[in-house]
Amino acid sequence: MVVVGAVGVITRKHPVHAALSLVLTLFGVAVLFVIQQAHFLAAVQVIVYAGAIVVLFLFVIMLLGVDRVENLRTEPLTTQRPLAVIVSLGLIGILIAAFATGSGVLHERGSGILIPDSTTGSDANTIQLAKSIFSQYVVAFEVTSVLLVVAVVGTVLLARRIKDSVTEISK
Amino acid sequence: MIAFSLVPTASWYLVLSAVLFGFGTFGVLVRRNPLVMFMCIELMLNAVNLSFVTLARQLNDINGQTIVFFVMVVAAAEVVVGLGIIVAIMRNRSSVTADDLAELKG
Numbered sequence: 001m002v003v004v005g006a007v008g009v010i011t012r013k014h015p016v017h018a019a020l021s022l023v024l025t026l027f028g029v030a031v032l033f034v035i036q037q038a039h040f041l042a043a044v045q046v047i048v049y050a051g052a053i054v055v056l057f058l059f060v061i062m063l064l065g066v067d068r069v070e071n072l073r074t075e076p077l078t079t080q081r082p083l084a085v086i087v088s089l090g091l092i093g094i095l096i097a098a099f100a101t102g103s104g105v106l107h108e109r110g111s112g113i114l115i116p117d118s119t120t121g122s123d124a125n126t127i128q129l130a131k132s133i134f135s136q137y138v139v140a141f142e143v144t145s146v147l148l149v150v151a152v153v154g155t156v157l158l159a160r161r162i163k164d165s166v167t168e169i170s171k
Numbered sequence: 172m173i174a175f176s177l178v179p180t181a182s183w184y185l186v187l188s189a190v191l192f193g194f195g196t197f198g199v200l201v202r203r204n205p206l207v208m209f210m211c212i213e214l215m216l217n218a219v220n221l222s223f224v225t226l227a228r229q230l231n232d233i234n235g236q237t238i239v240f241f242v243m244v245v246a247a248a249e250v251v252v253g254l255g256i257i258v259a260i261m262r263n264r265s266s267v268t269a270d271d272l273a274e275l276k277g
Contacts, residue, residue, distance in 0.1 A: 006191055006214055010198035015206050022210050025191075029217050032184065036228045038236050041220075041243075048243055053213065053250050060254050061206060064261045084200035092193035099185040125236075132237045144244045151248035155255035 002028035191218035
C-alpha cells in the first residue's frame with residue numbers, strides 16, 4: 001500500500017491525484033508506526049501529515065488553479081529520465097547495501113522503549129516520549145517553537161507583500 | 172546480512188524506506204510541477220522517518236522517536252514556507268512548471 005501510493009505520487013498526471021496518493025502513503029507509514037510500537041508518532045503522522053499538510057497542498061492547488069494535467073510524455077531535457085532512473089536506483093542500492101553492512105552493529109543498547117500493555121498502561125509510549133522531549137531535548141524543543149513562529153511570520157509576510165503590490169497595480 | 176522472512180522484520184522496513192526514498196528522489200528529478208516536487212520531498216522525509224522509527228525499535232532507544240518528532244515539526248514549517256513561496260511566485264506569473272522559473276528576474 002505504501003509503495004502503491006508512492007508510485008501514484010510520481011506517476012499521476014493530475015496534482016490532486018498525486019496528493020491523494022500521498023495520503024495513501026502517509027496512512028500506510030502511520031500503520032507501520034503503530035506496528036513498531038510508536039503510537040504517538042502514528043497519531044501525529046495522521047494529524048499533521050495526512051491532515052494538515054495534504055489539506056494545505058490541496059488548498060494551494062485549488063487556490064492557484066494549477067490543477068492542469070501535466071504532460072508526462074514530453075521530455076524537455078533529453079536523457080534526464082534515464083539519468084534519474086539510474087540515480088534513484090543507485091541510491092536505493094547504496095542505501096540497502098548500507099543497511100546490510102550496518103545490520104551487524106544493530107544490537108540493543110538504549111535504555112529501552114516501553115511497550116504499552118497492562119503493566120505499563122496504555123499511554124506508556126506517549127509518556128516516555130514526553131519525558132525524553134521535555135527533559136533531554138528541551139532546548140531543541142524551544143528552538144523548534146521559535147522556528148515555527150519564524151515560518152508563520154515569514155509566510156504571512158510573503159503573502160502580504162504580494163497583496164500590496166497587486167493593490168498598487170490596481171490603483 | 173539482511174535476513175528475509177515472511178514476518179515483517181526490521182530489514183523489511185529498512186528496505187521499504189530505501190525504496191520510498193528512491194521514489195521520492197526520482198519524483199523530484201523528473202516531475203515539473205513544483206507542488207508535486209514538494210510532495211516527493213515529503214515522501215523522502217517520510218522514508219527517513221520510517222527508518223528512524225525502525226532503528227529506534229531495533230536499538231530499543233526512545234531517542235529515535237524523539238528525532239522523528241522534530242523532523243515532523245521541521246517538515247511542517249518547511250512546507251508552509253515552501254507553499255508560501257510557490258503562491259507568491261505563481262501569483263506574478265501563470266506558469267506551472269519549474270523550468271519556467273529559470274530566470275531570476277521577477
